[in-house]
Amino acid sequence: MPTPIRETAPLLMPRSLVGPLMQLYDYPHPRKPGRVIRGYDRHHALRTARMCAAVARRLGHSEERVERYQIACLLHDLGRAGLDQELFGKIWSWARANGIPTRPREWRAVHPSTPYGRETEAFLKHYAQDLVRRGVPLDSWTAEQVEMRLGYARRLARQLRAARPKLARLGVKWAPWMERVMLYYYYPEKLNGSARWVRELGEVLVACEQFEAYSNRQRGRDYYTRKKESLPEAFAYLDKLQVEDILSPRVVQAVRDLAAAGAFDQLLAEARGAALPRREFRYLRSLKRDG
Incomplete structure (x- = not known):
């Protein structure tokens, strides 16, 4: 097996800060008193935050900005605190299998009469009978699981409001731009x-x-109903987002360059839960540009 190139995706915040920030993902289970739902796949958030810092540095952002940015990236899934794997999976695997939009802007493209910000309510009204037939109860907990995708901005705002006092105690200087970058995937218009x-x-x-999610074996199994992970497929998706004008060529190229240099080898192996196959190493090294 080839030897991974030295890790260069940094953790800029103190390790002592990571644990308290990760605890913000913990959520009391509404159906099981006394039980806490631990944040789903916290390690994904940490790996993503490290990759983001490496790319932001490469693009020339200041160290102070990158340090604050990494905190926002670590908390980018905070709007999904309380994700019920069984219920969430039942709802959204069915939706994907039936071609039902799973992001707000996709929903509005198919259902343009839906008022902005009311996608969760529209989904529940439109598919109430289908959900009941699948054994999904039409209650507030189901609505929360739908909100985690179609109403992400609203749910993230609630979670951040609840987290602000703790963030202040931890010395985190929160700024509005940090929330906006967290929303970009679902709500590019908010930027x-x-x-x-x-x-x-x-x-x-x-x-x-x-990029991390496409290498994340746990997410692939639980979240995307994926059978295997593929780095070429990951970059194909980034290219698709570039065509859709969600990503710029500059950002995609920075990810490619760092991946080619080996900056993400260790993190990708951690996401897989095993060493990267030789063919994946060869693929990553092949991304290197001449000159």
């Missing part, structure tokens, strides 16, 4: 009018989060 650097950091988060 209209933002400074160019804010949008770029939103793009970096989308690129790194998706």
Whole structure:
């Protein structure tokens, strides 16, 4: 097996801060008093945050900005605190299998009469009978699981409001731009009018989060009903997002360059839960540009 190149995707915050930030993902189970739902796949959030810092640095963002940005990236899934794997999976695997939109802008494209920000309510009204037939109860907990995708901005805002006092105690200087970059994948329109650097950091988060997710074996099994992981498929998806004008060529190229240099080898292996196959190493090294 080839030897991975030295790790260069940094953790910029103190390790002592990571644990308390990760605890923000813990959520009391509404159906099982006394039980806490631990944040789903916290390691995904940490790996994504490290990748994002590496890419942001490569793109020339200041160290102070990148340090704050990495905290936002670590918390990018906070709107999914309380994700019930069984219930969430039942709802969204069915939706995917039936071609039902799973992101707000996709929903509005198919259902343009839905008022902005009311996609969760529209989904529950439209598919109530289908959900009941699948054994999904039409209660507030089901609505929360739908909100985690179609109403992500609203749910993230609630979670951040609850987290603000703890963030302040931890010495985290939160800024509005940090929330906006967290929303970019689902709501690119919310960054209209933002400074160019804010949008770029939103793009970096989308690129790194998706790149990690395509190598994440647990997410592939639980979340995407995927049979195997493929780095070429990951970059094909980033290219698709570039065509859709969600990602810029500059951001995609920065991810490629760092992947080619081996910056993400260790993190990708951790996401797989095993060493990368030789063919994947060869593929990553083949991304290197001449000159």
